[in-house]
Amino acid sequence: MVDPETTRRRARLVLRRLKRRYPEIGTALDYRSPWELLVSTIISAQTTDENVNSVTPVLFERWSSPAALAGARAEDVEQVVFSTGFYRQKTKSIITMSADLMDRFGGVVPDDLDDLVTLRGVGRKTASVVLAEAWGKPAIAVDTHVKRLANRLGLTDHTDPTKVEFDLRELYDRRQWSGISMRFIQFGRDVCNARKPLCHQCPLNELCPYPDKTPAPK
């Protein structure tokens, strides 16, 4: 980063504008407990939140606790999560995570990042979603949208998600961390999409140093 003060100022303005655009924002995943959000977030890999929400009511009706899911037969769970894709891997992850949660945490989802990432099948991104959304704790989940926006907006020059997370942590006050990811993700879907960002109608345009902005249509 060339000038830390300029970057910090830009970061502040970016978040202020995104807050104006999305005053209230949270995960679109349906959940009633931290464990349900953990399971839903694992299932949400490579699919839409709508797809996840279409299977989780059945899933949580049949296996309503970590203990129940830990003891489930994989074939039965696979049938329920089948339509979300990668169903074998996802089934294995949510069963082993639930078993691990029972064994080491008495079935209670920890509210600490270092503990959460020790659960089998739980990475920093999933752990941060649960911390920020279910526990209301400061955490920044870095997915592909957050990574892309942070790079285009010059808030990081890293592509490794953990390094991007730490650059964002440096730029923002802890109290703001949990409001960052969902806004970046939504803005990445609505405006700053991967292939053809809508730069000509972007409210962050004059702040953004991205060299390959999409020109306005003629």
Ligand code: SF4
């Ligand atoms: S100007 Fe373009 S690249 Fe920059 S944030 Fe806006 S949409 Fe993304």
